[in-house]
Amino acid sequence: MLEVSERASEEIKKQFLEGREGSRSIRILMTDGGWKGPYLVLAFDEPQENDHVFTERGVTFLVEKTLLARVKPIRVDYVEGVLGSGFTLKSELMKGEGFEITSEDICTICG
Numbered sequence: 037m038l039e040v041s042e043r044a045s046e047e048i049k050k051q052f053l054e055g056r057e058g059s060r061s062i063r064i065l066m067t068d069g070g071w072k073g074p075y076l077v078l079a080f081d082e083p084q085e086n087d088h089v090f091t092e093r094g095v096t097f098l099v100e101k102t103l104l105a106r107v108k109p110i111r112v113d114y115v116e117g118v119l120g121s122g123f124t125l126k127s128e129l130m131k132g133e134g135f136e137i138t139s140e141d142i143c144t145i146c147g
Contacts, residue, residue: 037108038090038097044114045093063098076125
């Protein structure tokens with residue numbers, strides 16, 4: 037249901053958790069979207085009653101149960117490329133929509 041690459045967990049720990057006070061749980065949530073619709077993002081949060089809690093590679097992730105049922109499986113990775121580096125979240129959210137967001141799409145929009 038949730039897969040986290042070793043690189044993603046290392047980067048989360050290094051960039052966000054080392055020395056952090058307060059919540060150390062990472063919530064995966066869906067935004068309303070932009071030019072290609074809704075997508076998943078990461079944020080710090082506290083566990084809620086309706087969450088599924090995962091601990092993967094030493095990092096605690098929170099996903100609302102109804103969202104998880106809609107988008108599972110979720111894959112979290114960390115990538116580096118010509119546009120920079122960052123976390124990627126892949127899921128079944130966009131399945132059947134007939135498109136996928138790629139770095140080429142973003143470059144085309146930016147001009």
